[in-house]
Amino acid sequence: xxxxxxxxxxxxxxxxxxxxxxxxxxxxxxxxxxxxxxxxxxxxxxxxxxxxxxxxxxxxxxxxxxxxxxxxxxxxxxxxxxxxxxxxxxxxxxxxxxxxxxxxxxxxxxxxxxxxxxxxxxxxxxxxxxxxxxxxxxxxxxxxxxxxxxxxxxxxxxxxxxxxxxxxxxxxxxxxxxxxxxxxxxxxxxxxxxxxxxxxxxxxxxxxxxxxxxxxxxxxxxxxxxxxxxxxxxxxxxxxxxxxxxxxxxxxxxxxxxxxxxxxxxxxxxxxxxxxxxxxxxxxxxxxxxxxxxxxxxxxxxxxxxxxxxxxxxxxxxxxxxxxxxxxxxxxxxxxxxxxxxxxxxxxxxxxx
Numbered sequence: 001x002x003x004x005x006x007x008x009x010x011x012x013x014x015x016x017x018x019x020x021x022x023x024x025x026x027x028x029x030x031x032x033x034x035x036x037x038x039x040x041x042x043x044x045x046x047x048x049x050x051x052x053x054x055x056x057x058x059x060x061x062x063x064x065x066x067x068x069x070x071x072x073x074x075x076x077x078x079x080x081x082x083x084x085x086x087x088x089x090x091x092x093x094x095x096x097x098x099x100x101x102x103x104x105x106x107x108x109x110x111x112x113x114x115x116x117x118x119x120x121x122x123x124x125x126x127x128x129x130x131x132x133x134x135x136x137x138x139x140x141x142x143x144x145x146x147x148x149x150x151x152x153x154x155x156x157x158x159x160x161x162x163x164x165x166x167x168x169x170x171x172x173x174x175x176x177x178x179x180x181x182x183x184x185x186x187x188x189x190x191x192x193x194x195x196x197x198x199x200x201x202x203x204x205x206x207x208x209x210x211x212x213x214x215x216x217x218x219x220x221x222x223x224x225x226x227x228x229x230x231x232x233x234x235x236x237x238x239x240x241x242x243x244x245x246x247x248x249x250x251x252x253x254x255x256x257x258x259x260x261x262x263x264x265x266x267x268x269x270x271x272x273x274x275x276x277x278x279x280x281x282x283x284x285x286x287x288x289x290x291x292x293x294x295x296x297x298x299x300x301x302x303x304x305x306x307x308x309x310x311x312x313x314x315x316x317x318x319x320x321x322x323x324x325x326x327x328x329x330x331x332x333x334x335x336x337x338x339x340x341x342x343x344x345x346x347x348x349x350x351x352x353x
Contacts (some may be wrong), residue, residue, distance in 0.1 A: 039057075240270040
């Protein structure tokens with residue numbers, strides 16, 4: 001498990017020993033770290049609880065025509081199936097699928113993180129769960145979250161049509177991502193009847209095409225069977241705490257990302273998810289993954305709204321300690337951690353890290 005702690009340690013070094021050079025050097029260091037993460041995500045071998053199901057996905061599409069591969073999987077997450085089919089045609093194996101998935105996720109995250117005032121804090125927040133657990137274990141949903149970061153950037157620039165396309169593409173990798181379509185209305189500078197009608201129509205069509213069969217499966221698998229998600233409540237609290245902080249300091253953020261309405265909605269949703277998690281633990285746990293950008297946004301801004309330098313430094317230490325504890329506890333006490341430990345990479349087949 002040493003590799004996971006090394007990944008967490010690198011941002012800490014950047015935080016406590018910041019470079020005094022130009023910003024472009026800091027950007028270059030972030031770029032190098034992004035490449036490292038892509039290699040770790042794309043080259044992983046037998047890592048994550050869903051490794052075998054993903055192998056089945058790849059093997060099912062290998063040798064099929066594209067149309068047959070899609071139909072054979074009941075139109076399930078079409079984007080991911082197409083990616084599997086392409087890599088099957090190129091005979092790149094599941095590693096090729098994971099590599100492209102890792103690139104999509106990592107570029108989305110870093111495109112968002114470099115826009116934060118404290119990008120290395122963003123990485124401290126993201127490494128323990130978003131990277132280690134989600135990107136290495138929930139491949140399809142990690143790609144959708146990568147698209148979410150791109151969508152948030154587009155929305156912050158009021159690129160409404162672009163954000164709709166991005167959300168649609170993300171939904172092709174994980175259907176639940178379609179729930180983010182209403183954000184387009186929330187961010188719009190002016191809400192008109194035509195905008196509401198078009199978005200409502202788009203949402204309904206997308207729901208029919210993408211979610212109809214999936215909702216039935218979701219209700220049966222997650223709700224009727226009362227499926228419980230171990231650690232789900234803690235992960236929901238990880239969104240709720242920054243949600244509370246954002247609401248309390250709502251007037252002090254000095255918003256310059258044009259997404260104050262989105263963060264407020266995310267904050268409220270993070271609180272609503274707490275009672276809902278007692279009735280549908282796993283379903284809410286999975287949906288709460290789309291609120292993780294709230295953690296990154298709040299904690300990479302929060303130290304800067306504190307005027308006292310000593311308290312500001314303490315806040316950074318508390319954030320680091322909290323996420324270090326998350327990583328430590330999950331790797332040592334989660335009953336699913338054995339699917340992540342030891343880490344193996346196809347490039348280092350003789351080593352387990």
